[in-house]
Every structure is written in structure tokens, then in C-alpha cells.
Amino acid sequence: MTRIQEKLVEKIPAWRDRIKNLAKEYGPKVISEVTVEQCYGGMRGVKGMVCDTSDVPPDKGLIIRGIPVQQLAGRIPEEILYLLLTGELPDAPALKDLQADLNARAGVPQYVWSVLEAMPADSHPMCMFDTAILVMERESVFRKRYDEGMKKEVYWEAALEDTLTMVARLPEVAAGVYRLRYKKGPRIPNNNKLDWGGNYVAMLGLPDPKGEFAELMRLYLVLHSDHEGGNVSAFTTHTVGSALSDAYYALSAGLNGLAGPLHGLANQECLKWVLMVREKFAGVPTHEQLKDFAWETLNSGRVVPGYGHAVLRITDPRFDAFRAFGKKYMPDDPVFQIVDRVFEIVPDVLKQVQKIKDPWPNVDAGSGALLYHYGMTEFDYYTVLFAVSRAMGVLSQIVINRAMGSPIVRPKSVTTDWIEKTARESVKV
Numbered sequence: 328m329t330r331i332q333e334k335l336v337e338k339i340p341a342w343r344d345r346i347k348n349l350a351k352e353y354g355p356k357v358i359s360e361v362t363v364e365q366c367y368g369g370m371r372g373v374k375g376m377v378c379d380t381s382d383v384p385p386d387k388g389l390i391i392r393g394i395p396v397q398q399l400a401g402r403i404p405e406e407i408l409y410l411l412l413t414g415e416l417p418d419a420p421a422l423k424d425l426q427a428d429l430n431a432r433a434g435v436p437q438y439v440w441s442v443l444e445a446m447p448a449d450s451h452p453m454c455m456f457d458t459a460i461l462v463m464e465r466e467s468v469f470r471k472r473y474d475e476g477m478k479k480e481v482y483w484e485a486a487l488e489d490t491l492t493m494v495a496r497l498p499e500v501a502a503g504v505y506r507l508r509y510k511k512g513p514r515i516p517n518n519n520k521l522d523w524g525g526n527y528v529a530m531l532g533l534p535d536p537k538g539e540f541a542e543l544m545r546l547y548l549v550l551h552s553d554h555e556g557g558n559v560s561a562f563t564t565h566t567v568g569s570a571l572s573d574a575y576y577a578l579s580a581g582l583n584g585l586a587g588p589l590h591g592l593a594n595q596e597c598l599k600w601v602l603m604v605r606e607k608f609a610g611v612p613t614h615e616q617l618k619d620f621a622w623e624t625l626n627s628g629r630v631v632p633g634y635g636h637a638v639l640r641i642t643d644p645r646f647d648a649f650r651a652f653g654k655k656y657m658p659d660d661p662v663f664q665i666v667d668r669v670f671e672i673v674p675d676v677l678k679q680v681q682k683i684k685d686p687w688p689n690v691d692a693g694s695g696a697l698l699y700h701y702g703m704t705e706f707d708y709y710t711v712l713f714a715v716s717r718a719m720g721v722l723s724q725i726v727i728n729r730a731m732g733s734p735i736v737r738p739k740s741v742t743t744d745w746i747e748k749t750a751r752e753s754v755k756v
């Protein structure tokens with residue numbers, strides 16, 4: 328047994344007891360209410376699901392297993408995966424064990440490349456990435472063992488198998504998509520002497536003489552790893568997984584949601600917007616020019632990408648972490664300087680638009696400029712980087728949910744007639 332398996336075997340019984348006791352003691356207690364507005368507002372703020380891997384208080388930002396993300400910024404992604412799954416950071420032997428396990432599982436089968444190579448040359452890299460995951464579904468240990476009559480108590484073990492195999496392969500898939508889609512030459516093989524993030528960078532094949540790009544990528548993979556359970560990708564992964572569709576089906580589905588411009592695709596939109604600014608003003612604009620341009624964007628009915636959030640009401644601490652990286656390594660880069668200037672101007676502009684609840688930058692506002700600096704200029708690829716990282720969070724949630732015996736998701740929808748009648752009656756009372 329690997330150390331991560333041992334740790335989960337040790338912890339799961341207590342987690343199960345806690346939930347069982349909660350349900351027994353407080354089952355019928357009301358802890359949340361739903362308003363008419365929320366029914367028509369994407370269920371924003373409705374508390375009706377559980378996610379123990381991370382939490383996003385609106386005034387604090389991401390907290391992974393009790394640790395604010397700022398404190399995790401110097402860690403490597405494998406440590407975060409262990410933390411997400413077990414609730415603890417690994418000690419040195421546990422980390423080494425996990426890295427060895429991931430290395431042993433690495434290696435993308437040839438049939439995946441054959442499928443990707445057969446896709447039209449203008450396919451979106453996210454479509455290629457999600458397709459690769461779905462194509463590997465035939466290897467699901469969960470599906471195989473379910474068909475053989477696996478007991479519910481051990482669903483999580485099979486889900487963990489699928490999770491670790493996918494996590495091990497995703498950097499290679501993602502790097503392969505990059506090299507194929509942008510005609511960068513032959514694939515660069517997996518190097519099992521490198522850490523997970525460093526290996527990903529090596530397989531992308533961009534020059535990184537000082538190792539700064541690898542450092543950025545480790546930070547990127549840590550910061551995007553999870554963002555509680557209700558965002559589109561996490562909720563979709565959870566819902567699909569709740570039908571006991573295996574983790575390949577569930578992850579591919581969730582990442583299809585990440586591909587939306589209001590969710591993960593915002594990072595590509597963001598850099599596009601910043602480069603548009605650079606082109607229009609032939610460099611870094613003045614504060615006044617930038618203010619006018621932000622208004623122009625808003626008045627034309629478009630969003631300012633990278634700003635606003637469904638939950639957060641502060642500057643996203645993940646944005647702060649990327650900004651600190653930029654200030655350290657590329658303070659003179661004009662693209663980074665524009666990002667910084669946008670941060671000085673845009674919140675005040677957005678504050679004047681009453682309907683916008685959060686005028687502050689989210690994780691996507693700055694990351695693109697950093698990637699661009701290191702030569703990753705194909706910005707429609709950026710969401711794939713996000714996806715490689717987010718896979719750690721949503722897959723960990725699947726393992727936990729199978730361990731807790733979470734049932735199939737099935738909220739009750741209601742008709743507009745029902746809402747009208749119920750709301751009117753509640754006013755009369």
C-alpha cells in the first residue's frame with residue numbers, strides 16, 4: 328500500500344462517523360434558505376452541497392484544507408494533491424512515495440495520440456485535452472471493478488486509482504496537445520527524474536534556462552488546484568461522478584465547463600484584452616487612457632475579463648501571488664506593467680457599475696502576462712494549464728465523495744408557476 332492509501336485508510340472511518348453522527352443528530356435542522364432571486368440567479372450563495380477539500384470565504388479567498396492559499400505558494404503541486412486528498416501536507420517520505428507512484432503511472436498510450444492527431448487542426452486545445460481524457464476512460468479501474476461487483480465501502484479505492492493515473496498522465500497529455508496543436512515538433516518524452524510541474528514544463532519544450540518558467544508553473548499548478556465545490560467545473564464533476572460515472576467521464580465533463588469564457592477560459596480572454604490595450608496605445612497606456620478603454624469595453628456590452636467573481640469580494644489572493652511573482656521576475660515587461668496598471672484603474676471603474684458585486688481581480692487577471700513573458704504566447708492554450716491543475720481538486724473531491732458514500736445529486740427544480748404561487752402565499756401570511 329502507498330502512504331497516501333494508508334493515510335486514507337486511517338482517516339476515512341472517522342470522516343464517515345462524523346457525517347453519520349451529524350445526520351443522526353441534526354438531520355432535519357434548517358441551515359439555509361433560498362430566495363426567489365437565487366432560483367433565477369444561478370443558485371448563487373445557496374448552501375446545499377458539501378466540499379471538504381477547500382473553502383472560499385468571500386472576504387478571505389481560497390483556503391485549502393484549512394490553510395490559506397498564500398501560505399501554500401512555495402509548495403509543489405504534489406504536496407497540494409496529498410493535502411487535498413488527506414487533509415494533511417505530506418512529510419518527506421510520503422511526498423517521495425507519491426512522486427514515485429505518479430512516475431510509475433505516467434506514460435500516455437499511443438491510441439490517445441492517434442485520436443488527437445485525427446482531430447481537425449483548428450480544434451480548441453481544451454477540446455483536445457478533454458477528448459484525450461474521455462478516450463482513456465476504457466482504462467478506468469472504477470468501471471471495471473464496478474462491473475465485477477465492487478462493494479460500496481471500497482469505491483474510493485478504485486476512484487483513487489483512476490485519480491492517480493489521470494494526474495500522472497495529464498501533464499504529458501497537455502504538453503502533447505501543445506506541441507501538436509501549435510506545430511512545435513515531435514513530442515518530448517516524460518522524464519521521471521523531474522517533479523510533476525518541472526516535467527510538464529520540460530515536455531512543453533519552451534526554453535527555460537534559469538528555471539523560472541518551471542517555478543512559475545509550479546506556482547500556477549498550486550494556485551489553480553481547487554476552489555471549493557460549487558463552481559461550474561467542480562459542481563459538474565461532482566454531479567457526473569455522483570451517477571457513479573467513473574472519474575474519467577466526470578473529469579472530462581467538468582473540464583468542458585472550465586472551457587467556458589465566464590469560467591476557466593477567462594484567462595485567455597484576459598491576455599487578449601491586455602494585448603489589445605498594448606496594441607491600441609502602442610505600449611503601456613496612461614491611467615486616463617486605460618480608464619477610457621475600460622469604459623469602452625463596458626459600454627459595448629462586454630465584460631472586463633479577469634475582474635469580478637461569483638463568491639469573492641476582495642482581490643483574489645491568487646492574483647496577489649502572481650503579481651508578486653511578476654514584480655520579482657519581470658518588473659520591466661510592458662505586458663506585466665499593463666496588468667499592474669489595469670489593477671490600479673479597473674476596480675474603481677467597476678465600482679461605479681452598480682450591478683457588479685465584485686470589482687476586484689480574480690485569478691485570471693494576471694497569470695497570462697506571466698506565461699506570455701516566458702514565451703507561451705498561444706493564449707487559447709492557457710485554459711489547459713488551468714485544467715491540469717484543477718484536475719487535482721475535482722478528482723480529490725470525487726475520491727472523498729465515493730469514500731463518504733455520497734448519493735446521486737438530484738436537487739428539486741420548480742416551475743415559475745410554483746415560485747409565483749409560493750412567493751405570493753408567503754407575502755399573504
Ligand code: AMX
Nearest residue numbers: 589590591593630631632633634635636637682683684685
Ligand atoms: N465586467 C463587466 N461586467 C461584469 C463584470 C466584469 N468584470 N463582472 C460582473 N459583471 C456583470 C455581470 O455580467 C452581471 O451583468 P448582467 O446582470 O447584465 O448579466 C452583473 O455584473 C452582476 O454580476 P455579479 O453578480 O457581480 O457576478 P456573477 O456572479 O454573475 O459572475 C463572473 C461572476 C466571474 C462570471 C463575472 O464577474 C464575470 O463575467 N467576470 C469576467 C469574466 C471572468 O473574469 N471570469 C473568471 C472567473 C474566475 C474563474 O472561474 N476562472
